Amino acid sequence: MTPPLAERLRPTTLDELSGQQHLTGQGSILRTALERGVIPSMILWGPPGVGKTTIANIIAHTLKVPFYTLSAISSGVKDVRDIIEKASTQERVILFIDEIHRFNKGQQDALLGAVEKGIITLIGATTENPSFEVNSALLSRCQVYVLKALEYDDLVQLLNHAILEDEYLRIASVTIKEYEAFIQLSGGDARKLLNLLELVVQNLPSDANGIITNELVISIAQHKIALYDKQGEQHYDIISAFIKSMRGSDPNAAVYWLARMIEGGEDVKFIARRMLIFSSEDIGNANPNALLLANATFDAVSKIGYPESRIILSQCAVYLATSVKSNASYMAIGDALGLVKQFGDLPVPLHIRNAPTNLMKNLNYGKNYQYDHSSDLNFSGQEFLPNEIQNQKIYEPGKNTREEEIRKFLKERWKEKYNY
Numbered sequence: 001m002t003p004p005l006a007e008r009l010r011p012t013t014l015d016e017l018s019g020q021q022h023l024t025g026q027g028s029i030l031r032t033a034l035e036r037g038v039i040p041s042m043i044l045w046g047p048p049g050v051g052k053t054t055i056a057n058i059i060a061h062t063l064k065v066p067f068y069t070l071s072a073i074s075s076g077v078k079d080v081r082d083i084i085e086k087a088s089t090q091e092r093v094i095l096f097i098d099e100i101h102r103f104n105k106g107q108q109d110a111l112l113g114a115v116e117k118g119i120i121t122l123i124g125a126t127t128e129n130p131s132f133e134v135n136s137a138l139l140s141r142c143q144v145y146v147l148k149a150l151e152y153d154d155l156v157q158l159l160n161h162a163i164l165e166d167e168y169l170r171i172a173s174v175t176i177k178e179y180e181a182f183i184q185l186s187g188g189d190a191r192k193l194l195n196l197l198e199l200v201v202q203n204l205p206s207d208a209n210g211i212i213t214n215e216l217v218i219s220i221a222q223h224k225i226a227l228y229d230k231q232g233e234q235h236y237d238i239i240s241a242f243i244k245s246m247r248g249s250d251p252n253a254a255v256y257w258l259a260r261m262i263e264g265g266e267d268v269k270f271i272a273r274r275m276l277i278f279s280s281e282d283i284g285n286a287n288p289n290a291l292l293l294a295n296a297t298f299d300a301v302s303k304i305g306y307p308e309s310r311i312i313l314s315q316c317a318v319y320l321a322t323s324v325k326s327n328a329s330y331m332a333i334g335d336a337l338g339l340v341k342q343f344g345d346l347p348v349p350l351h352i353r354n355a356p357t358n359l360m361k362n363l364n365y366g367k368n369y370q371y372d373h374s375s376d377l378n379f380s381g382q383e384f385l386p387n388e389i390q391n392q393k394i395y396e397p398g399k400n401t402r403e404e405e406i407r408k409f410l411k412e413r414w415k416e417k418y419n420y
Contacts, residue, residue: 004194005168005169005198006191006194008168009194014030017054017058018150018154018158018190019148019151020050022148029145034063039094040142041115041121041122042123042124042144043124043125043126043142043144044145045126045128045147046148047147048191049186049188049189050150050188053096056094056123059094065092065093065094066086066087066092066094067093069095069097069098070097071098071099072097072099072101075097076107077106080107080111081110084111088119093119094121094123095111095123096124099127100125100133100134101126101130101267109135112137112141115138115142122141128270130144132273149188150190156179156183158190159182159193163197173210175211178213178214181214182217187236196217200217200220200221241257242261242271242274249322249325251321254318254321258310258317262310262313268305271313275294275297275298275316275317276291276297276298279295279320284329285326285402285403286323286402287323290323328395328396328397329395332395346389350365350367351368351369381414381417393419393420
């Protein structure tokens with residue numbers, strides 16, 4: 001059986017790899033380590049199809065050492081221990097774990113001793129932030145290398161390389177006239193891009209005369225590509241539809257898109273994490289309980305998993321969709337960051353600086369500070385912003401019951417300073 005195009009063209013050296021020059025180019029950290037033959041245990045973090053598995057294979061191929069692979073989806077502690085036992089009788093072993101973020105704490109803990117003692121060199125691949133998904137003990141024993149999404153030119157070069165180098169595509173004698181549909185449908189995923197190219201070539205109509213256009217690519221893809229690919233474009237399109245449905249206060253659409261993700265096997269923590277962000281970004285202080293429920297949802301589904309988690313996710317999605325909305329806090333931090341970039345590191349006003357030493361007190365640190373609790377309404381009305389941005393209103397309460405109360409509170413206290 002002929003392997004897929006992406007597998008047939010998998011690079012065997014760093015020079016053949018598309019993109020990731022910051023890690024694999026001349027003089028880069030990973031290439032230098034490989035040339036010296038001293039590879040640390042590492043976590044490769046980046047989007048799907050940017051070369052994580054390929055880099056692991058190149059390292060093993062270059063060092064000519066035993067190479068074991070596990071998928072965190074289908075492997076358990078026993079599989080990990082079996083490989084560690086084999087590795088203990090060999091001089092140097094690389095263990096590659098795909099989607100390592102799906103390993104639970106017990107499975108990750110099973111790796112600790114072998115990594116620390118150098119029995120195995122661990123290479124983990126993840127699309128999720130390892131700070132959240134890899135436990136701190138294991139993370140401290142690994143280098144984290146961030147892989148970047150492939151750029152347009154990288155993807156075009158990859159398509160042209162495939163047509164020239166793959167023996168099956170050479171026989172087909174095709175020419176790519178337009179690239180945009182390939183790149184858009186693949187979502188920057190090199191593996192998906194190459195497999196889409198192969199799919200198009202295999203289904204190219206005879207009257208196309210070997211010319212591939214955007215229209216042809218879209219037509220063939222619509223008939224052949226699965227409705228949900230949790231590592232491809234649909235992954236991002238459907239989570240976008242889910243978020244926008246909740247933002248638009250439509251629980252019916254929100255639960256539908258949630259069901260699409262659940263049916264497609266989407267990571268339960270990915271869904272819960274996005275709802276947690278949404279609860280603050282799109283609801284905020286209009287309903288502070290949203291953040292509490294979303295956080296409780298994340299904790300609950302992390303412990304339970306499928307299939308029961310679908311009920312908890314649905315409850316939270318409906319609650320968020322039917323909650324009053326406000327992005328005031330989200331806009332406020334964006335405006336504040338804009339001021340920081342515009343004005344740089346402005347000095348803290350002297351009266352609100354900390355003064356733990358006599359020298360600092362002599363320099364007027366903390367002088368004339370007014371302790372708010374000693375004033376009426378626990379409010380002194382003193383200035384807290386640097387001189388250059390005094391009177392700059394950053395937070396604008398939303399138009400909802402809860403934040404109208406906040407507006408009233410601020411207006412009573414700051415009516416002469418901020419226009420609330």
